[in-house]
Amino acid sequence: EAQVTQNPRYLITVTGKKLTVTCSQNMNHEYMSWYRQDPGLGLRQIYYSMNVEVTDKGDVPEGYKVSRKEKRNFPLILESPSPNQTSLYFCASSSGTGPTYEQYFGPGTRLTVT
Amino acid sequence: AQSVAQPEDQVNVAEGNPLTVKCTYSVSGNPYLFWYVQYPNRGLQFLLKYITGDNLVKGSYGFEAEFNKSQTSFHLKKPSALVSDSALYFCAVKQRGSYIPTFGRGTSLIVHP
Numbered sequence: 001e002a003q004v005t006q007n008p009r010y011l012i013t014v015t016g017k018k019l020t021v022t023c024s025q026n027m028n029h030e031y032m033s034w035y036r037q038d039p040g041l042g043l044r045q046i047y048y049s050m051n052v053e054v055t056d057k058g059d060v061p062e063g064y065k066v067s068r069k070e071k072r073n074f075p076l077i078l079e080s081p082s083p084n085q086t087s088l089y090f091c092a093s094s095s096g097t098g099p100t101y102e103q104y105f106g107p108g109t110r111l112t113v114t
Numbered sequence: 115a116q117s118v119a120q121p122e123d124q125v126n127v128a129e130g131n132p133l134t135v136k137c138t139y140s141v142s143g144n145p146y147l148f149w150y151v152q153y154p155n156r157g158l159q160f161l162l163k164y165i166t167g168d169n170l171v172k173g174s175y176g177f178e179a180e181f182n183k184s185q186t187s188f189h190l191k192k193p194s195a196l197v198s199d200s201a202l203y204f205c206a207v208k209q210r211g212s213y214i215p216t217f218g219r220g221t222s223l224i225v226h227p
Contacts, residue, residue, distance in 0.1 A: 004157070031213075042204060043158075043217040050213065058214050090157055097148045099208035100165045103215075105157035 002027045004106035006091050012112045013081055021109050022066040023091030024083045031094045031101065032074040033058065034066065036087040037108075043090065049074055050097045116141045118207045120218035127195045128226050135190040135221045137205030139171040147188040149179055158204060164188060175199070195225045199216070 001073055004025045013019055025032065033048035035058075045058030049068040074093075078085060088110050092103040097105040117140045127133045139145055146165055150158040162173025169181045179190045190203060205218040 035217075040219060042219040043206075045214050048213060056213070092158075097213065099210060099212050099215075100163075102148055102157075102160040102163055104160070105150075107157045108155075 002104070004091055004093055004104055006089075006106040006109050008109060009107065010110050010114065015082055016080050016114055019078050019081060019111075020090075021078075021089060021111070023074045023076065023106060024072050025074075025091075025093040025104070026072065027093060027095065027104065028071065029093035029095050029104070031097045031103075032068065032075070033092050033103070034064070034076045035061065035090045035092065036085075036086050037090060046076070046089075078111075080084070082112075083113050085111065086113050087111060116132050116145075116207050116209045116212060116216045118216050118218045120203075120205055120221045122221050123219075124224065126224050126226065127141065129197050130194050133192050133195040133223065133225070135203050135205075135223060137188045137218060138186050139188060139207045140186060140206075141207055141209035143210050145186075145188075146208045146210075147179075147181065148208075149173065149177070149188075149190050150204045150206065151175075152202040152204065152220070154201075161190070161203075184202070195207045195223075197225045197227055199223060200225045 016076040034046040035043040048068040049055045091106040094103045148163045149161040164181045172178045206215045
């Protein structure tokens with residue numbers, strides 16, 4: 001089954017404790033991205049990657065890091081989480097890098113930072 | 115710069131009635147427009163998109179959307195709503211050369227039995 005998977009689905013952590021949210025897709029997609037979803041704000045893109053070793057900032061990159069060492073994986077790293085990073089996070093992928101391609105989303109990771 | 119607005123936080127409709135979820139956009143040049151649906155505790159699912167051509171776009175689950183360039187709108191429609199259509203709907207836009215889509219805030223659709 002073609003899908004985007006994320007782990008963990010739920011995570012509660014404390015301020016300053018480094019964490020990684022994994023994302024993997026099995027569709028051989030070039031483009032991958034991370035979003036956060038907050039009430040009343042919709043989805044905002046954190047980082048995106050157009051291919052292996054090619055990443056760039058989205059609209060809200062502060063406090064986050066990413067890497068793309070393999071085509072299928074795109075982990076999101078929070079080196080020193082803060083309470084304002086409490087949110088619902090989605091990973092997404094698409095088969096092309098241009099603006100006409102739709103995205104396929106993972107199930108989401110709900111992160112709480114206390 | 116690109117932007118998108120969904121003017122209604124919530125839309126209520128009775129089952130069997132037609133539904134409309136509104137979206138307006140602002141881009142430089144031609145827009146690429148998308149609708150996604152999010153069911154509770156799930157990720158977003160792609161419904162349909164407008165790239166070019168026919169202004170009426172048909173998508174999944176009986177949904178369609180009409181692109182109106184003069185009104186800069188891309189409203190989502192369905193002739194007969196189902197209770198199972200109740201979900202959160204997001205409109206998104208990209209402009210030529212953009213790798214970052216802009217999403218609206220979402221509209222909660224509630225279909226009453």
